[in-house]
Amino acid sequence: MTLPSLKLYRYFLDGVPVYLARYYWWAYLWSFAVWFFDHQPIINAILFGQYRNLMRATMARLEGVADGHVLQLTCVYGELTPNLIEAISPAP
Structure with missing residues (x-):
């Protein structure tokens, strides 16, 4: 069984390098995470x-x-x- 690829990172590509959006969106680009981790x-x-x-x-x-x-x-x-x-x- 394979999990579906959600590709949520695509919502964070505006002006951001693809590698950053693809792998780190959840920690550095998602406003809730920025609030949470800070x-x-x-x-x-x-x-x-x-x-x-x-x-x-x-x-x-x-x-x-x-x-x-x-x-x-x-x-x-x-x-x-x-x-x-x-x-x-x-x-x-």
Whole structure:
């Protein structure tokens, strides 16, 4: 028995690369999923309760970064980006 191919990704193709829409629509393009996954308890559960440990380890690696130049390749959900900004360029 084969399952029918729903091809729901086709609803998310407008201006989005096909690979992104095809494989990741459910996590990054569907508005309900974006709302759902952008909650700290959900992120922590996905990471098996290790979010804070990973955050601390990441921030420790960035201590003493010269001139505050950091390239952040990606961060979809969570508090990493605001914490990086605060660490690299603290408010006056």
